[in-house]
Amino acid sequence: MKADVPGKTGLGIGEVALVPVRLAMGLIDAPLRWLQRVAGISGMAAFFLMPNMLIFGIFILLPFFINFAYSMTGSTALFLSDRTFVGSEQYARLFDCRNYLDPNTCAEDTFWTAVANTGWFVIIQVTLMIVVSLVTALILNRELAARSFWRAVFFFPVLLSPVVVGLIWKWILQRQGLLNFSLYGFGFEPYTWLNDRNWAFAATVGVSIWAHMGFYTLILLAGLQAIPKDLYEAAEMDGTRPARAFWRITMPLLAPNLLVVVVLVLIKAVQIFDEVYVLTGGGPGTSTLYLTQYIYETGFAAQLRNPGLAAAASILMGVVLVVLTLLQLGLSRSSEKKGARK
Amino acid sequence: MSRVAEFLLRRKGGKGWHWTDIVTWVWLVGGLFIMFGPAVWLVGSSFKSPAALAEFPPSILPxxxxxxxxxxxxxxxxxxxxxxxxxxxxxxxxxxxxxxxxxxxxxxxxxxxxxxxxxxxxxxxxxSFATGNYTEPFTQFDFVRYLWNSVFVTVTATLITLVVNSMAAFALSKYEFRGRTFAMLLILATLMVPLSVIMVPLYSIISALGLFNNLWGVILPTVATPTGVFILRQYMLTIPDELIDAARMDKASEWQIYWRIILPLTAPALAVLAIFSVVWRWNDFLWPLIVLSRKELYTLQVGLSIYSGELNVQWHFILAMTVVTMIPVVLVFIFLQRFITTGIAGTGLK
Amino acid sequence: MGHIKLTNVTKSFGAVDVIHGINLEIANGELVVFVGPSGCGKSTLLRIIAGLEKPTGGELAIDGKVVNDTPAADRGLAMVFQSYALYPHMSVRQNLAFGLENTKMPKAEITERITEAARMLEIEPYLDRRPGQLSGGQRQRVAIGRAIVRRPVAFLLDEPLSNLDAELRGSTRAELAALHARLSATMIYVTHDQVEAMTLADRIVVLRAGRIEQIGTPLELYNSPANRFVAGFIGSPHMNFLEGTVEAVQSGKAIAALPGGQRIEIAVNGANIGKGARITVGVRPQHITVGSDAAGIPASIKLVEALGSETVIHADVSGQKILVVAPGQHNLTPGTELRLSLAAAPLHLFNERGLRLDHAV
CATH class of the missing domain: 2.30.30 (SH3 type barrels.)
Known part of the structure; x- marks a missing residue:
């Protein structure tokens, strides 16, 4: 996006609505002029930056640092000052396992179940998400009639709230739901999908792909459309076979976008919570219990809540996310550089 | 895979129906059903009476x-x-x-x-349309309250986001000062600290501030979005600095430069951020779920999830309320889709 | 009103010094042009005067008052920017009014001033349009109008014509000159175009690498440039320079030998040059005469540009390029020889460091 010259004057009603805003802005101008005289222009920079930084500091930075302290304290007390220091006990508890491959041998078995579930979820969901989004993007990049309509079709669920997404699918997958109805037409008996451990897991994968694929398709499509058409024409003139053109032109030029998308999907998949919480509530049993829900329940919802343990688990998750985000920033920077070189 | 490439490179007006055309249309039409079908089914179901909802096989229309x-x-x-x-x-x-x-x-x-x-x-x-599904929750549940809470959170958070983020973006794009790079990096680093990582200590801060069970406790942690600062700053960087020099020569104060020159010129980016913010805040779930434990403070999302998790789910009401919850987002989608898609394609941010 | 004085003004960006001790006095009503190649610091100097940059050292005074710490808004100056910097979201009228509203001026007076300026600049029909709907020339006028309505102590113009096409630039230049005459206000005008400088200026300040090379009226600069840089910068096409060594000095004349062995006789005019000194002889292309005079310098023609009214000859004198502008039309072909005479030409002598040797014209 670039700032350009706006078109016409006249917002009509908008202008009228702006009158009180104008008055207010004008009223605070006098004290701010005084401030500017006292603090100078760099002082004004600090003034403009302050509200954001204040909120940011209190609600993001401060919790971020407190989290470490939290993870080293015990008891169910809320405020740090009331909590007892336990050192690395919480971490020790999380890692207390006889066999790391079997959650049942761990002291905190739900944590390891959540880790294992999240691991499987990430592997399967990210793979499928990339394939589905890429294929959709490639199809939308063809010369289609009404492309923006089709793009909108796939993008539509992205804006829906996770709760709505969860409820829609819960409704469809229930015993009298649309899925059973459709299968009934082929002679299948109704089945309660969400009571089956494997099907419930599959449902969380499928629903999260349904809800978010439009977003990644959009990014990939933007990447595809940025590839100059004349490259393909040149390849055609050189007698390049279409398969070769795909692997030697499309894929290399799309690679930076694709990598960024992979990391973005990864980051989101590790944190999966909302729609799953509504759809299955982590069940049946613990078959769709993922990390964020584990942290939420350990910290807030469980009978014997243990904020220290939740904090320790969240820091472990944070480490994974930091690595992934740094990867993403690095990738988008290098793809920007490549773009600049073009 | 060579076929895939073929279908990529094939151009319209070619030699009739290629198999890739068939794949394309199957994918698109299938997508149309899978993407829209569930929502349409939801809307259809929301007009059914409890008895009709319990039927199997279900009818498509109520x-x-x-x-x-x-x-x-x-x-x-x-x-x-x-x-x-x-x-x-x-x-x-x-x-x-x-x-x-x-x-x-x-x-x-x-x-x-x-x-x-x-x-x-x-x-x-x-x-017969069971419109009672829609009218009864208004009286039977605190539905109006939830609706109001959601609207209040969304509107307030968006307004504060716009003001606070644009001020920060202005400082970070148009002033030279020590620590500017540091501040920018700090804000970008926030991308690495999502809510799921800091929810436990954030909860204690909110409680310490007396914002537990308070809508402001939902609003405040969300407004200093790094994404917003980033989008606006990128846009403001394209506004020529000479305009600011000209305004300074014209005796404008820095505050006037901000709201009379920079803000109007950033309008397109502000619009994109406003749309995003509305959708984000309207859809927020986990944080309100943590902060709000009193029924009369629930947002729509929280209320819906709590009611749908009850033992005796009154699906006919849940479905209708879900449809109402969808409406604002669907309106945004219909009217502002272009803004959103260009916003995403331009910034790669969700 | 409008007297500006700079004393030892310096400016550094970090470790980089961009302005080195500028001393300059601008009289009330004067039109001074800062000219120099890009990166010479002319725009920075203008922005220091405007108050948009703070000088690192030295003193800046307007009408006798030191304004180093006065913010731009309170210096009473108005500026026309290279990009015009019109507020794109405001109409022309609002653009003109913005600065006046900021001083809490009564509405009636604002209207009066805008009307007057609009009439003067003939922009009345566009007052309610946005800058985006105007042509380059119209925007330029609005930018000037925005400065005029302020009735500033001095006008600062930063390359105001550089975004216009050649034809428009010529006519606007003339209008600017007329405007200056009419307003008789102090103006400081920055340009890299020496033609603009020559045609507009009361006085020209030639800048290079953050230093003043010479200050003077356009003709002073043309007729007696203080150094090789000014000599090469002022005048079009630029001055020819021939390197040589002084062989003999006698009775006000010096004989210099060019690398090819040709000797030329130069009037010394009291300059202090001794035998064996290495000098540069500068001569303007218009002052060289083309002929077959045996005493002339032999040159071979490389390229001939016939412009009709004059002929530009690119020639080679023992490895040094020489440009000659001969009036009228000449039938010459590249590759042939001709003789160039400097007899009638005013010659400019520069020493090894590029400084002018004879200060008497």
């Missing part, structure tokens, strides 16, 4: 079995079209059903019981 009040019976009875043993047809009301035999009565002659094989009768049905 039908209701007709009932009639018959003299001598307390409750209204279901009406059926019946083929009588002599081949004639009649509309009878069912009194009770024993095995495969249904005892029926003619509403006009309530004294006489007619026994009919259940294979010989079909319910009299009529399309």
């Amino acid at each position: 039908y209701v079995t007709q009932k009639a009040t018959v003299e001598g019976y307390d409750k209204p009875l279901d009406l059926y079209d019946v083929t009588l043993p002599d081949g004639s047809k009649a509309t009878l009301a069912e009194v009770r059903r024993i095995g495969i035999i249904s005892q029926m009565v003619d509403p006009q002659k309530p004294g006489e019981i007619i026994k009919v094989n259940i294979a010989e009768r079909t319910p009299v049905r009529q399309m």
Whole structure:
């Protein structure tokens, strides 16, 4: 996006609505002029930056640092000052396992179940998400009639709230739901999908792909459309076979976008919570219990809540996310550089 | 894979139907059903009565079995079209059903019981929209309250986001000062600290500030979005610095430069951020779920999830409320889709 | 009103010094042009005067008052920017009014000033349009109008014509000159175009690498440039320079030998040059005469540009390029020889460091 010259004057009603805003802005101008005289222009920079930084500091930075302290304290007390220091006990508890491959041998078995579930979820969901989004993007990049309509079709669920997404699918997958109805037409008996451990897991994968694929398709499509058409024409003139053109032109030029998308999907998949919480509530049993829900329940919802343990688990998750985000920033920077070189 | 490439490079107006054209159309039409189908089904279901919702197989449109009040019976009875043993047809009301035999009565002659094989009768049905699903939650639940809470959170958070983020973006794009790079990096680093990582300590801070069970406790942690600062700063960087010099020569104060020059010129980016913010805040779930434990403070999302998790789910109300919750986002989607898609494609941020 | 004085003004960006001790006095009503190649610091100097940059050292005074710490808004100056910097979201009228509203001026007076400026600049028909709907020339006028309505102590113009096409630039230049005459206000005008400088300026300040090379009226600069840089910068096409060594000095004349062995006789005009000194002889292309005079310098023709009214000859004198502008039309072909005479030409002598040797013209 670039700032350009706006078109016409006249917002009509908008202008009228702006009158009180104008008055207010004008009223605070006098004290701010005084401030500017006292603090100078760099002082004004600090003034403009302050509200954001204040909120940011209190609600993001401060919790971020407190989290470490939290993870080293015990008891169910809320405020740090009331909590007892336990050192690395919480971490020790999380890692207390006889066999790391079997959650049942761990002291905190739900944590390891959540880790294992999240691991499987990430592997399967990210793979499928990339394939589905890429294929959709490639199809939308063809010369289609009404492309923006089709793009909108796939993008539509992205804006829906996770709760709505969860409820829609819960409704469809229930015993009298649309899925059973459709299968009934082929002679299948109704089945309660969400009571089956494997099907419930599959449902969380499928629903999260349904809800978010439009977003990644959009990014990939933007990447595809940025590839100059004349490259393909040149390849055609050189007698390049279409398969070769795909692997030697499309894929290399799309690679930076694709990598960024992979990391973005990864980051989101590790944190999966909302729609799953509504759809299955982590069940049946613990078959769709993922990390964020584990942290939420350990910290807030469980009978014997243990904020220290939740904090320790969240820091472990944070480490994974930091690595992934740094990867993403690095990738988008290098793809920007490549773009600049073009 | 060579085929994939072929279908990528094929151009319209080629030699008739290629197999890739078929794949394309299957994918698109399938996508249309999978993407829109569930939402359409939801809307359709939301107009069904509880009885119709419990039916299997379900009907696509909301039908209701007709009932009639018959003299001598307390409750209204279901009406059926019946083929009588002599081949004639009649509309009878069912009194009770024993095995495969249904005892029926003619509403006009309530004294006489007619026994009919259940294979010989079909319910009299009529399309009927159970609008009560929509109107009753307004009185029966605190639905209006949830709606108001959601609107309040969304509007307030968006306004504060716009003001606070644009001020920060202005400082970070148009002033030279020590620590500018540091501040920018700090804000970008926030991308690495999502809510799921800091929810436990954030909860204690909110409580310490007395914002637990307070809508402001939902609003404040969300407004210093790094994404917003980033989008606006990128846009403001494209506004020529000479405009600011000119305004300074024109005796404008820095505050005036901000709101009379920079803000109007950043309008397109502000619009994109506003749309994003509305959608984000409207859809927020986990944080409100943590902060709000009093029923009258629930946002729509929290209220919906709590009610849908109850033992006796009143699906007919849940579905209708879900549809209402969808409406603002669908409106945004219909009218502002172009803004959003270009916003995403331009920044790669969600 | 409008007297500006700079004393030892310096400016550094971090470790980089961009302005080195500028001393300059601008009289009230004067039109001074800062000229120099890009990166010479002329725009920075203008922005220091405007108050948009703070000088690192030295003193800046307007009308006798030191304004180093006065913010741009309170210096009473108005500026026309290279990109015009019109507020794109405001109409022309609002653009003109913005600065006046900021001083809490009564509405009636604002209207009066805008009307007057609009009439002067003939922009009345566009007052309610946005800058985006105007042509380059119209925007330029609005930018000037925005400065005029302020009735500033001095006008600062930063390359105001550089975004216009050649034809428009010529006519606007003339209008600017007329405007200056009419307003008789102090103007400081920055340009890299020496033609603009020559045609507009009361005085020209030639800048290079953050230093003043010479200050003077356009003709002073043309007729007696203080050094090789100014000599090469002022005048079009630029001055020819021939390197040589002084062989003999006698009775006000010096004989210099060019690398090819040709000797030329130069009037010394009291300059202090001794035998064996290495000098540069500068001569303007218009002052060289083309002929077959045997005493002339032999040159070979490389390229001939016939412009009709004059002929530009690119020639080679023993490995040094020489440009000659001969009036009228000449039938010459590249590759042939001709003789160039400097007899009638005013010659400019520079020493090894590029400084002018004879200060008497």
